[in-house]
Amino acid sequence: MTNINNSIKYLNYLNLQLEKPSYKYLEQICNAQLNTFPFENISKLLYFRNHNYNNFEMPSFEKFTKNYSEYNFGGTCYILNSNLMFLLKELGFDCYHVMLGNEHMGIIVKIENERFYVDCGAAAPFFKPVCFENGIQNITHFGKDKVYLLSVEPKSNRYKYVRYTNGKQNGKTWHFNSRQEVKVSDFHEVIEKSNKPNALFMSILRCQLYQTGKQRSVSLVNNKFGIRYSSGETVVKTLSSTEEISKVLLEEFKLPKLPVKEAIEVLKTINIDIFAENAN
Numbered sequence: 001m002t003n004i005n006n007s008i009k010y011l012n013y014l015n016l017q018l019e020k021p022s023y024k025y026l027e028q029i030c031n032a033q034l035n036t037f038p039f040e041n042i043s044k045l046l047y048f049r050n051h052n053y054n055n056f057e058m059p060s061f062e063k064f065t066k067n068y069s070e071y072n073f074g075g076t077c078y079i080l081n082s083n084l085m086f087l088l089k090e091l092g093f094d095c096y097h098v099m100l101g102n103e104h105m106g107i108i109v110k111i112e113n114e115r116f117y118v119d120c121g122a123a124a125p126f127f128k129p130v131c132f133e134n135g136i137q138n139i140t141h142f143g144k145d146k147v148y149l150l151s152v153e154p155k156s157n158r159y160k161y162v163r164y165t166n167g168k169q170n171g172k173t174w175h176f177n178s179r180q181e182v183k184v185s186d187f188h189e190v191i192e193k194s195n196k197p198n199a200l201f202m203s204i205l206r207c208q209l210y211q212t213g214k215q216r217s218v219s220l221v222n223n224k225f226g227i228r229y230s231s232g233e234t235v236v237k238t239l240s241s242t243e244e245i246s247k248v249l250l251e252e253f254k255l256p257k258l259p260v261k262e263a264i265e266v267l268k269t270i271n272i273d274i275f276a277e278n279a280n
Contacts, residue, residue, distance in 0.1 A: 006065045007090040021092045027128040037074035039123040040207040042263040049266045056195035061086045072255040080121035081105045096181040101174030123208045143232040197270045222274035
């Protein structure tokens, strides 16, 4: 009963009703997820602090929904996609995790014997499930941000994930087997590594959210606030204080509860100054 109640809360945050599994419903969930739960490491830094700057524990589904309500927490790859799949399973979807590039957590959802790729944990524009196996609808984009799911060895179910921003590859090429099911526990080692003080999302301040109603995406990287429009136009502003960052999260992101001041203090404890000239 607890999981059902938390699933209803989750759907309420997404402004969606409980429905039977379908492609259309899954598309609504993906779109709402990217417009609701931020891709952010503020929660990650505070989880780290709360575990005495050492061990990390993945929040349960109950804690994830509660933390969004109380603190506007979303998360990064593992937290966002693991909880999204938990929700999908509770709703009756047939789905499983896949591992991309030995580090990224994705989701495969099976609907009427077709497999669709779902991913709301990469700050990428996956507003709908991607039907990647037919080689036709294997691209998703927002402005000049494009992600391709390309066939490598179709007979052995091998594919690759490649992202381009402004025409240049953004990040690594991730290879994956679409039929190789993995569990959250299979990510234990890489999750542990990602929570070390020198890891990427432990050494910067990061928050990103899509606002498709405004045809834009808002992004914070340390003290740089950026707006990327669906037209491809990008505007970047440098923020000079913690107060300015808090104001942007309140007025632009509409995430007033995010405890960004505390996260900045955590970064200071590991000798990272987000306002330093070389911080970005």
